Amino acid sequence: MMKFLTSLFLGAALLAAPAHAQGQPLRIVIDEGVIEPMPFAVPDFVPDSAAAADYAREISRVISADLTGTGLFREISSDAFISRVSSFEAPVQFADWKAINAQALVTGAVNVSGNRLSVRFRIWDVFSGAELGSGLQFAGTTDGWRRMAHKVADQVYSRITGEGAYFDSRVAFVSESGPKDQRRKRLAIMDYDGANVQYLTDSSSIVLAPRFSPAGDRLLYTSYESGTPRIYVLDVNRVQRQVLPTQEGTMSFAPRFAPDGKTVLYSLAQGGNTDLWRMDISTGNSVRLTSAPSIETAPSYSPDGSRIVFESDRSGTPQLYVMPANGGEATRISFGQGRYGTPVWSPRGDLIAFTKQNKGRFHIGVMRIDGSEERLLTASFLDEGPTWSPNGRVIMFTRETQGASGQSSLYSVDISGRNLRPVRTPDGASDPSWSPLQN
Amino acid sequence: MQTGTKISAIAHVTLVGWALFGGTFRSEPLPFEVQDVSVISAEEYAALFAPTPAPVVSDAPSDLQEPPKQDDEVKVPEQTEVQQPRPEPVTPPEPQPAPETQPEVVVDTPDPEVVEQTPTLVQPEPEVVALPVPPGKKPKPRPAEKVAPQPVAPPPPEAKPDEVETPPVADEKGADTPREQQEQTAPEEATDQIVTEAEQSKELAPDRSPRPPSKRPQRSEPAQTAEVEKPAEPTKPVAEDKPSSSTDDAVKDALAEALGDAQQSDTTPSGPPLTGGEKDALRVAVSNCWNVGSLSTEALKTTVVVSVTMNRDGTPVTDSIRMLESSGGSSGAAKQAFDAARRAIIRCGAKGYDLPADKYDQWQAIEMTFNPERMRIK
Structure with a gap:
């Protein structure tokens, strides 16, 4: 048994030897950072129809207000945007958002059918070019649009900070x-x-x-x-x-x-x-x-x-x-x-x-x-x-x-x-x- | 006789002449200074030599630390408040439409295609800017939105926040060569400590209990102690330890034999090592982008070790950033801490870290340990 283990480790060591031979990595310790609000962007959600336009805009505003109100996030004004999100499915132009230092990006779309309203959204880590979690969709009545906006903001908050949320309360x-x-x-x-x-x-x-x-x-x-x-x-x-x-x-x-x-x-x-x-x-x-x-x-x-x-x-x-x-x-x-x-x-x-x-x-x-x-x-x-x-x-x-x-x-x-x-x-x-x- | 007299006369004349005019033949004139002299009145003279008072040491922060337009009533609570927009108009009371408004469906939408483009904006190199700390008493921290390792004074009102400080440049009329206009920039204001409203008005109220935090008298509970002590540590059979240690030894021996001289010669990268200053510059550069403000309290207790491979131009290879290990928190907290660390490495390395190109072998692979312990007590 001991010989077998020895052979196993020996093989692994020999396989790893070329990489090891490149040298020890430089090691540094970072123990000082900054505490400041994280810049984020919430471009107006894309309405699927004219009836959804007002809801899309207002939902985006409530999400931004929720996040800004925590003191942990700072909204980047839409005046600074280089990209315009015209389609929820379109690829995100990360370079445009990096250029204005947006670290988190929330994109979404709103659909209204009668008195039913649905909101789907995605959260992006701009600098790593990756999505934070998966896309989600909330559905309810048009009366509850504020609650849905709070729920989207809750998701953004908890996925970025790791804390439980509190906006839908x-x-x-x-x-x-x-x-x-x-x-x-x-x-x-x-x-x-x-x-x-x-x-x-x-x-x-x-x-x-x-x-x-x-x-x-x-x-x-x-x-x-x-x-x-x-x-x-x-x-x-x-x-x-x-x-x-x-x-x-x-x-x-x-x-x-x-x-x-x-x-x-x-x-x-x-x-x-x-x-x-x-x-x-x-x-x-x-x-x-x-x-x-x-x-x-x-x-x-x-x-x-x-x-x-x-x-x-x-x-x-x-x-x-x-x-x-x-x-x-x-x-x-x-x-x-x-x-x-x-x-x-x-x-x-x-x-x-x-x-x-x-x-x-x-x-x-x-x-x-x-x-x-x-x-x-x-x-x-x-x-x-x-x-x-x-x-x-x-x-x-x-x-x-x-x-x-x-x-x-x-x-x-x-x-x-x-x-x-x-x-x-x-x-x-x-x-x-x-x-x-x-x- | 006459000849002797003539010779004597000539010799004496020569001697006297040399004594009188010898200095004239010096080659270099003595150095001298020229000063402008202006006529001043007696009052001005008195004022000029009047004794100057000794500098007064004050507990108050220096002027640079003060916000630009603060008045004397800086301790009113409203100063630190953040204005919030008015809420929506009040809706008339009606039953809560709870069942209908419940968001009900959660659907995973398909992944869109991701297109990555290189940023085209050219920005100046980052530079660490810190105000000199006056000797003596540490200045009182000010409330500011940004908490950084070093305090930064508030920028001039017309300056645009930027990582580097740039003086304003305007085109001068009548100048020979027109100068390109340049917008004034200054680093964002920062404090080095969180200041609560209560701490701002310290003279009115104590901020902490005088009781020592950990020296709380505990009631002795002998019965419980006895119960705890009873189940003594299970004594591990000696035989259990031996095989593992002997296996370890054998593996170590085998590794040493297998790697042999190669390990000794190749593990050290070629070229001179980075100096302490070069390492510090890298550490400070990453620190400036490591924002822990949006981390959960649990993530703030989590230390992560992150590896990154660097390009020769000093930019990090984004896809190479990996979390090697974490300690102090759950896997969820470790992920949040790693995300913040990754953002820091990418953000501040976007234009390339200032690393010596001739020592690339030394910094091609970097392991960064992000330890937020000191940030928790800000």
């Missing part, structure tokens, strides 16, 4: 109008980029803190409709709601779904004490998880449902704690100066986003689940209420400006701290909750 929030002391609040939902706003409640009572279910089909929120805060579950598609059964004379708030979507964590204030409870939605049975004399609130599950991060002032000031999902001993994870609140576990499970108040300023920050590597991403008069994008790369939050005429609005920021940008909404907005990716 929605955000629930509290729409605010009127002066600060007489603010009218309505529950609303929109596309992640601020388009297609729909209102889910009227402004007759105060609503707070909507939270999406893991499937994105339901919303939990707190309403003062009955005079005291109570938790409601709302079916997003049918816009039907029901109140969660909690004890009379108590205040329930800060709800959040468990990863299985069957149970709900919430805070319940009773006799001057606030603790965390868990309710089975189908039976209405509740279990108490904490019993400290301090205030425990803002619970959030880990993605695997095994642990809960929450806010408590048991040490004297609000800090963040982690405990097992069934209750038990909690471990403090925040030790910096200031007050910590509204912790939210990342969908990836590796980070916890939080609000921090220190020296008169509010921050949105992230830390590891053991509290290490805390990093503050924002600073303003009032930032609060972070929510994670479905891929765990972006955080959306509420920013309120100072003064009697101060307005609330939504902002998003990359977890690196870059690309801080406002999310446009028709009126003021607060308490965002980012849905999972739509199916």
Whole structure:
């Protein structure tokens, strides 16, 4: 056996000898690079008919806006294009795109037949002259053209970055109008980029803190409709709601779904004490998880449902704690100066986003689940209420400006701290909750 | 007597004359300088010799590091925001048309023919441009779209971003020879560190917890420890190791014998080796195009080793670029990391790397290790 192996290796070595004889390769180590948006080009998709022309142009614009909005990509203006894509099947003139430094190219075509719309597209790595993945086609109704554009952008984003995508998602929030002391609040939902706003409640009572279910089909929120805060579950598609059964004379708030979507964590204030409870939605049975004399609130599950991060002032000031999902001993994870609140576990499970108040300023920050590597991403008069994008790369939050005429609005920021940008909404907005990716 | 007197008189006259006019016969005049002298007033004289104040050391970044039109209120959060176009007009509330709008069919479309053409644009050679770092305290990084190994000051507003810096040239009226007009170019502004909004206003808030990141007190769990320790490492039979090592030895011996002298003489490429400076120039050239900004967090933990064969003109053979190995991430992350590395090699080598032609044997085959570890902490 040993002789056989020896002969085998000997033969291989002799075969390899000529190549080896050419010499050892020059070896260098590259450990410094650049971080900058990748230039890309999305020439208008090719319409198969005159009826598809407007859709083709608008879909191309939404794809570009999605990618540019991440801060990871930079659109090359069509004014700089040398090539014009007039046919989806025509060969790509890579030299023309290299010349304008387009590193990624998205070509596509749109077909409209009645109220049916289909989009097919390809993604190219210009400098290697190769296609990234395979061509795809999405089909749906013309009403859903924006969703199809988001889905194409999701494919581009994930194929180039390797991250999960987040464009085909929605955000629930509290729409605010009127002066600060007489603010009218309505529950609303929109596309992640601020388009297609729909209102889910009227402004007759105060609503707070909507939270999406893991499937994105339901919303939990707190309403003062009955005079005291109570938790409601709302079916997003049918816009039907029901109140969660909690004890009379108590205040329930800060709800959040468990990863299985069957149970709900919430805070319940009773006799001057606030603790965390868990309710089975189908039976209405509740279990108490904490019993400290301090205030425990803002619970959030880990993605695997095994642990809960929450806010408590048991040490004297609000800090963040982690405990097992069934209750038990909690471990403090925040030790910096200031007050910590509204912790939210990342969908990836590796980070916890939080609000921090220190020296008169509010921050949105992230830390590891053991509290290490805390990093503050924002600073303003009032930032609060972070929510994670479905891929765990972006955080959306509420920013309120100072003064009697101060307005609330939504902002998003990359977890690196870059690309801080406002999310446009028709009126003021607060308490965002980012849905999972739509199916 | 008269003759003696005459001789004496002539000798004395000659001696005295030589003493008086000997210097006249020097061949070279003494060197001298000519300076322009202008008349100045007493005030100007006083101002000229007034004591100059000592330079003030400031913690603030140098002027070159500042954006051109920043005012005093540079720490307002809106400064780093990116404007976003207004969303689409609000549609009236209506039931979600979810079932109909579900994209349903996924079809692989046929591969089109790919036509490759050589770029025809002639661009100047890339050049590394870096501002000198002032001595003493490191300048505070500025927020900029590009994060590079070395900070670059913002370009003049009228300059076109380019890899090389070119001064503007305009045709001068009345000049003897008309000069070709040239557009001003400057490198793109870059910082060397990501600056968050919170870090911009450091004086108002701390950026990190003072608690050390890794020194967290752990609750001792003796029971679990005991359980972990119980299943002791399985002791491998000695017999298992021996055959493999002896096989390795045998193979090594066989290889050494087979290759023999050929390995010793031919593995070293002919010609002088590349100098450290030449290697550094190549490394910097590739670094300038290695953009990790669009990589996933997992790909940023993945090191890839890439091989490439070079043409004699310093351009890489695109088809020869291969990933030899990867470490630290999944295969998907390795692919993303390799794609970024390949783009870097091709992009910055499009016009040929600046490599010595007489040492082609030394750089005909290159192995580049792309390690993003330092880029993660930017």
